[in-house]
Amino acid sequence: MEFQFDVNEYFKKPIVEIRNTLLPPDFAGDRRSLWNTVNRVAEIVNEMGEASAHAQGLTKPITTADRLRQSDQTLYFLVDQNANNGFGSVTGMLKVGKKGLYVFDQEGQHYKVNPPCVLDFYVHEKHQRNGLGKQLFEHMLKKENVTPYNLAIDRPSDKFLNFLNKHYNLSSPIKQMNNYVVFEKFFDSSGNDGENEVEQSPSTRSNGLQGASPNYGRYGAPRPPCSMGQIIHNATPVLQKGRETTRAQ
Ligand code: ACO
Numbered sequence: 001m002e003f004q005f006d007v008n009e010y011f012k013k014p015i016v017e018i019r020n021t022l023l024p025p026d027f028a029g030d031r032r033s034l035w036n037t038v039n040r041v042a043e044i045v046n047e048m049g050e051a052s053a054h055a056q057g058l059t060k061p062i063t064t065a066d067r068l069r070q071s072d073q074t075l076y077f078l079v080d081q082n083a084n085n086g087f088g089s090v091t092g093m094l095k096v097g098k099k100g101l102y103v104f105d106q107e108g109q110h111y112k113v114n115p116p117c118v119l120d121f122y123v124h125e126k127h128q129r130n131g132l133g134k135q136l137f138e139h140m141l142k143k144e145n146v147t148p149y150n151l152a153i154d155r156p157s158d159k160f161l162n163f164l165n166k167h168y169n170l171s172s173p174i175k176q177m178n179n180y181v182v183f184e185k186f187f188d189s190s191g192n193d194g195e196n197e198v199e200q201s202p203s204t205r206s207n208g209l210q211g212a213s214p215n216y217g218r219y220g221a222p223r224p225p226c227s228m229g230q231i232i233h234n235a236t237p238v239l240q241k242g243r244e245t246t247r248a249q
Contacts, residue, residue, distance in 0.1 A: 001047060001124055003040075007088035010040050011079045015139045018045065018075045020068055041065070045075065048093040052122035056157055063095055063120045073097030073119065076143075078136045091127045092136045095120040096144060101152060103176050105187040116144055117152045117180065121160060128159075134167050149185035156181050 016024050022041045029037070042065035049063030068075060078092035099117045104110045123133045141148065148168040153160065156173070161181075164170040173181040 001051060001091070002084045002087070002089045003044065003047070005040060005087070007044070007079060007084070007090060008081055008086070010037055010044075011077060011088065011090070014079055014081060015136065016077045016079060017143070018068070018077065019073070020071060022065060022069065044077065044090055048077070048090060048122065049120070051124070052093060052120055055122055055125065062154075063093070071097060074144075076136055076140050078123070078132055090124075092123040092132050093120065094118070094122075094136050094140050096140060096151075099152070099154075099180075101176070101178060101180060103152065103180070103182055103186070104174070106174060106184065111187070113152070115150060115152045115182075115186070116146050117154055118156075118160075119154050133163055137163075137167070149183045149188075152176075152180045152182050152186070155179045 010024060012024065012026060018024065018041060022038045022045070023034070024037070024041070027034070027037055045063060045065040045068055046061075049061035052063060053059075053061040063075065074096055076094045076096075077090050078094075079088055080091050081088045083089035083091075096116055096118055098114050100112070100114050101117075102110055103113055121133070121137075123136070137148075148164060148170060153164075153173075156164070161173060164183075170183045173183060174186075175181055
């Protein structure tokens with residue numbers, strides 16, 4: 001996406017991170033240039049947010065400068081520094097942030113988690129399917145120190161699901177009631193392929209999964225299958241001898 005101003009003046013690297021200050025990490029300048037930069041960055045955030053919403057068929061953008069200001073989320077912008085006669089253009093945007101969620105695994109077991117989430121992802125129409133999305137996504141994974149299956153995805157589009165399948169072999173998304181999607185390995189206690197050095201304490205993993213139930217004490221006792229989880233995942237409820245049958249069953 002091209003702008004009426006010199007994008008390279010504000011975004012000096014091919015991938016730039018923006019947080020709630022709306023200032024690029026390498027910003028230096030006086031108060032006047034600070035306001036000027038914040039206004040230009042807000043314009044970029046709003047335009048890219050609009051374009052992303054349009055591409056996803058949403059009535060309202062998920063990403064706006066006002067919302068970013070009030071959040072602890074991170075926006076990664078992909079910049080083509082040579083485009084627009086040397087003024088540069090913004091070709092992609094990826095927004096991530098942590099969210100407190102309840103998620104169900106395939107067995108219907110539920111967890112309270114605080115994982116990094118992909119909240120908005122967009123590559124300009126002219127540049128889709130050229131590897132730019134992968135470039136931006138890889139950069140984010142490194143910066144956030146996460147693996148793709150540590151992430152929860154907010155209402156992924158089919159294009160994004162294809163993307164995850166193609167580049168990261170993630171298939172069979174586990175759809176949640178809150179419209180987020182996670183993948184099977186999200187629940188894996190070793191949910192780390194060793195490529196990045198994610199330190200995982202036994203109690204909280206990099207996806208915020210509060211440690212697996214210990215196999216001792218009352219948490220170690222066998223649990224009945226969660227009927228709500230079975231309903232959500234359209235699984236046939238398992239009737240167990242001696243257990244109370246619920247209406248849902
Ligand atoms: N149809 C089907 N799959 C697609 C399409 C498409 N039109 N575009 C991209 N993909 C998937 C495919 O797996 C494709 O591989 P292929 O071309 O061999 O089939 C792969 O992505 C291409 O990978 P990249 O080139 O690295 O990805 P790209 O630069 O196209 O970026 C993105 C992917 C961000 C999903 C982009 O297609 C896009 O902006 N789409 C429109 C907006 C959107 O759907 N965003 C995700 C919303 S969900 C969310 O934000 C949480």
